[in-house]
Amino acid sequence: MEKRERFGSRLGFLLVSAGCAIGIGNVWRFPFITGQYGGAAFVLLYLIFLVVMGWPVMTMEFAVGRAAKKSAGKCFQALAPGGGRSGWRFYTIFAIIGNYLLMMYYTTVAGWMLNYMFKMASGQLSGLAEDEAGQIFNSMLADPRQMVLWMLAVTVIGLLIVAQGVQNGVEKVTKPMMLILFFLMLVLAIRSITLPGAGEGLKFYLVPDFSQWKGTEIFNVIFAAMGQAFFTLSLGIAALTIFGSYIGKEKSLPGESAMVIVLDTFVAIMAGLIIFPGCSAYNVKMDQGPGLIFIALPKVFARMRGGRFWGTLFFLFMVFASLSTVIAVFENIIAMNMDAFGWKRKKSVLVNGILLILLSLPCALGYNLLSAVQPLGAGSTILDFEDFLVSNNILPIGSLIYVLFCTRKSGWGFDAFLKEANTGDGPKFSRRFRFYMTYILPLGILTILIGGYVQKFAG
Template identity: 60%
Template sequence: MEKREHFSSRLGFILISAGCAIGLGNVWRFPYITGKYGGAAFVLIYLVFLVILGLPIMVMEFSVGRASQKSAARSFHVLEPSGTKWHITGYLAIAGNYLLMMFYTTVGGWMLYYVYKMICGEFVGTTPEEVGGIFNSMLGDPAAMTLWMLITVLICFGICSLGLQKGVERITKVMMSFLLIILIILCIRSVTLDGAGEGIRFYLIPDFGKILENGLGEVIFAAMGQAFFTLSLGIGAMAIFGSYISKEHRLLGESMNICLLDTLIALMAGLVIFPACFAFGVDPGEGPGLVFVTLPNIFNQMVGGQIFGTLFFIFMSFAAMSTIIAVFENILSFSMDLWGWERKKAVLINGILIIVLSMPCVLGFNVLSGITPLGAGSTIQDLEDFIVSNNLLPIGSLLYLLFCTSKRGWGWKNFIKEADAGKGPKFPQWSRFYVSCILPLIILFILVMGYWQKFFA
């Protein structure tokens, strides 16, 4: 059994945990729903939910990881009272990490493919229809999709194979630093475009009328959902990093830093997208279309667009790969904790496994496009995403929450003792009733509403 590694620095821990939380949802989902639900007014509601929903659960995941010194595969075994079955949560977490990577590796591949296309100048001089055609022809080509997924998996497992400090921490620090620098450059370019002012006003000046237009209930649920899903909580993806840190700092302060960084990136992504869309009279549409069709069209019309387009997709690749590396690290630690494998062996076996497991998603857009598991127009990726986002994340978060607050679990006293070890802000004692009784109901509401919206709305 290898001795457990630790981060060499606090900054490494914060950047890697934030890298795990900062995913593609921040970049394409956050700006879109912000626009739909009234710009800055929505952001304010979202921030409230980030503090009251995401923050407590993140502290709990970190606490379980740090107290047990294990990944989610073994942490519940170490901390649960004897005779209880909390360790079943660990198997849900393992399933969640593998399932997430079954489709996320494909999307990471798309980003790298677009970096290549931008560098080669393939978008230069194309019409909006031709840009859309490039995206669709990529989806329809199983060989290209497989190749770029393979490149993504090999790069990210290659980084993990170097070890926690020499690989994951060192390279994620560099990636996250570049991600921030590129984002700042893109923000400056976007807000200085002719006609960008309208987009900035739309994004940063609250319009509470928009909230009433969409219905307060719908806006609150959208903000709640975004705050909940943005941090990838509930599948032990954060708990692992808790197991790699010392007890020098209290966990509330660390979690606040990560939430701030996650939100800053999401807000800045909006500052890239909205001014550019308004400057060129484009509707900031939903989902992948925004990133893969709308934005390449905008870069086409922009002076120096090829350079800014390349930078944008490098930024997107880093956002995707920081998450993939973090989850791969989690997957490797499962193998090392459960079977005592050495890192190299865990990398080799899991690398092959992830490649095989990623194939249904890759082929779901072409060879297997006839499979529509969630109704007409849906793909295998939609099903995998639904299982993770609408089931494993909320159920896992609920179990972490109950484990840390229930007398039959690890319990409030043990949780508080661990969360408050070190220096920094303490986890508020007065919040015990809220996190024990009200927060579980909010998570159940998110779980039920997710099903309602998917199948009945």
């Protein structure tokens, strides 16, 4: 049996784990949802839910991985009473499906980022007329060759990196990539907030205005903030469990989880500081939904002095953010198959590479050759359906399973979880949190699950 791989440093663990959490949820989904739900007031709720819900669940994922020293392919069997005979072993199937489903559309959207970086760098997005940005984006979606080409590029890059192993591939590439990402964001944020006319965007983003929440709208905002907290941290699909299995017991896990959440939140907040002041400075609507990044922002850069340079830097950081998640989840998929089937890394990369490419094709073709397939009703796409399965189902259900496993006697149990989580130097969870984690936290996650369905279908 091969020796368990490990990270080369604590910084590597923190940056790779943050890279898994940091991605489309921060730099694409967070800004447009913030715009839709009222700006700073939404951000405040989001930060609260990160702490009261995201923090304990992330710690549980890390603790399960570190205690078992295995991926989701075997971790529940290793820790549950009865091992392989335990009903908890079925989470393995759930986690594997969740990781594949996430990558079935994530590689396509990451491909959009890579495509737009090259479009911006080559000048294709310079000097755009008012309606040209939307036309360019729609033309990309309608072109199956572009969509498949950039999806393939992202997939191959991710596979080549994870094929090199944890230290020589995942950690070696992700550490400098994340550090460059943080630097790029600082530079872009400074540029954006110093633009003439940026003040209104900053006010919208940083000064809460609760007066706009009327009637039942507050519940929609709460559900959206809770859901975003889970989506942005990639909780519930065991994407973080694998990195817990690669670390030692020198540091307590509540502290490590808090560090990852701080890095993740920094990127989300900085993304808003880049986007909203820029939109304000050039009179671009800030509540445009998913098109904010690919339609609204190219208009901003087209009007900005040196916009081609700044736009290229922006989409470069978008590429790094999305690619960091692709690498992290690919590593989880590769490791799960290695644990479950006893495969060598190269065999797992080869088999899963072919599988991931085939599974990603429906999403890439969903805007063109397969546009007639509308799973959630008229106007919906395959991407919408896959995102619904992951965001509204697998993430909250998977998170609930982790919470139940770590707090119920039929699972690992709260005492065993607390001992593992608190081992090492750093902040500890108090035993007084037991009631909250055992009863209140599961109810909160159920609220996300039910609220997501209400938002999706009741309107």
